[in-house]
Amino acid sequence: MIAIYARQSVDRADSISIEQQIELCRYETRGEEYTTYVDRGYSGRNTNRPQFTQMMSDIRDGFINTVIVYKLDRISRSILDFSNMMEDFGRHNVQFISATEKFDTSSPMGNAMLNICIVFAQLERETIQKRVADAYYSRSRKSFYMGGPVPYGFRKVPAVIDGVHTSMYEPVTEEAKAVELIYGMYSQPDTSYGDIVKKLSELGITKRGGSWARARIREMLINPIYVRADIAVYEFMAENGAEMENPPADFIGENGCYSYKSRDVKKAAAAELSGERIVLAPHKGIVDSGVWLRCREKCMSRKQVIPSQKAKNSWLCGKVKCGECGYALIAKEFRGGRDRYLMCSGRLNSKTCGGAGTLHTNEVEKLVYGEMKNKLAQLGKLSCPDRTVSSPEQTALEAELAEIDREIKVLLEKIKECDKAMFRYISERVNELDTRRSEMTERIEVLKGRNDIPVDEIDCHLTMWEELSFEDKRRVTDILIRVIYVTSERLIIQWRI
Known part of the structure; x- marks a missing residue:
């Protein structure tokens, strides 16, 4: 044949x-x-x-x-x-x-x-x-559009760059609100990918008609296309091994970034920046650089499987890591909470670490609290009124408020084409939405006063530390500290300020 x-x-x-x-x-x-x-x-x-x-x-x-x-x-x-x-x-x-x-x-x-x-x-x-x-x-070095699916939160529009006809991204208002919600929630110490998926489902926010998944949430959180990149973003990426195509002076806190694999890199971990080539993009970013950096650092710190339960035994959970292997220290309680210890998850899960020694939770918390007070005493009173940390509830309400405004707008546009029965329905629905809108606006104002912690007031919070709730302690710690490495012999703190 x-x-x-x-x-x-x-x-x-x-x-x-x-x-x-x-x-x-x-x-x-x-x-x-x-x-x-x-x-x-x-x-x-x-x-x-x-x-x-x-x-x-x-x-x-x-x-x-x-x-x-x-x-x-x-x-x-x-x-x-x-x-x-x-x-x-x-x-x-x-x-x-x-x-x-x-x-x-x-x-x-x-x-x-x-x-x-x-x-x-x-x-x-x-x-x-x-x-x-x-x-x-x-072409990628010149910020030209290089193809591929359009990221959630943006649409593709025609553009001319250096005299060349190409395309660029433009934020979509409704989707951008959802992106802000995702980043706002994940920037909180206790929020997981699953929490975000659940909240999006409750709000009826879909991914362009499809369902959300944890993996897709994570991809969004590590993507620099969303950040309004400033000099802090530049320094963070450069320090973590990224190849920066643009000079620092170009990072003015407005544009997002494209991320490509460097030419000599075959494969790298998705959460790592080493081997990435960062190019400043022509489009406007969506997420504030401070929020984006907190989320990016949180993604990078997840080297091991994170327990599904929330932190409850220490306000240090999520920040404190083994000084020997870098894995998270887990807060354990024994004898009804009378004995509290921090234990290396690397040793508990796979025996890959010899352990950080005997660490009493109370002693480590006392040491960290003292270091935070000393740090603020060295710096004096901070003045950063624009930097606040909103609660997940506030962020979710703001996203839902944007959805209500959109629905009201759509309903009002239909009035001129409807009959009497439809007019009655639209009127009733608009009244319901407006009532809900008023309730949400009042709640947001309350949360702004209760949940936002300006950095210039952190020193006051530290003086009344024992009066703070468990969650407020965690949020203050998150503002001040990036990560803590500890053994029975030493304690090293990486500060955010």
Whole structure:
């Protein structure tokens, strides 16, 4: 049996189609019976192609004695793959014919010419790959739109950059509110991906008609496309190993960032910045840099599986880590809470750490509290009235308020086209929404006064520390401290201020 093999990676006007390849190969059959093997949309850089694999299986089973292709590069562009294929053909006495190149594989000279041609086929493939990579790298450095799905929170709009017609992102008001809700919730110490998914579901906020998933939430939280990048973002990314394409002076707290893999990096952990190339984007960001940085740091700190239960045994939970292995210290209580200890999760879960020693929770809390007071005493009274930390409830209410405003607007637009019955329904619905809107606005004002902690008042909170609730202690600690590394011998605090 004769086999005709045809392959086309991309259907373009200037490339020869599958049908044309088969038609040209039919002449070489001289009227004998043949079967076709066709791989559409597959590259010749390797042999991971379903119909090629089937053809080689049929050859080994003795069903095929001749293989015809339109051109050498249709069957392979790799020297190694082609050499292995020709060895298989020789073992099974299969004749190989290239319809346009006319090689006689029965002679040493014919085999030599065949191998020379496949060398040039591989060279062509690698040259094309290099040219495409260089063009991609050059265009991405200039902040051109490089394709791909449009991130949630944005729409794609036409743009002209350096005289070149391209595209850029533009925030979508309704989706941007949901993005702010997601970041606002996750910036709180106790909030998990699951908490966010649950809240979005309760509010009826979908991901463009689809459901949310924890993995998608995490992808959003580590994506710099949302941040209004300022110098703090620049320094954070540079310190964590990212390759920065723009100078620090360009980071003025307005634009988002594109993130690409560096040219010499094959694979890196998604949460890590090492190996990332950061390019300032032309679009406006959505999330304040301080909130984005807190979320990014929280994602990076999750090296181990985080327990599903909320912190309850110490206000240090989520901040304090083993000074030996870097894994989280878990607060444990024994004898009804009379004995409280911090234990290394790396030792508890996998025995990978020798442990941080005996750490009494009360003693560590006392030491950290003292260090926070000393830090504020060194700095004097801070003046950062714009930096506040809103509660998840406030952020959720603000997002729901935006949804109510949108619904009221839509209903009012329909009034001029409706009949009496519909008018009555719209009036009742608008009144309901307006009542709910008033209630929510009042609640938000209360929360702003109760839950927002301006940084310039933290010193006051520390003087009345024992009067604060457990959650307020955690929130004050989150504002001041990035992470704490502790053993029985030492305590190291990385400050945010």
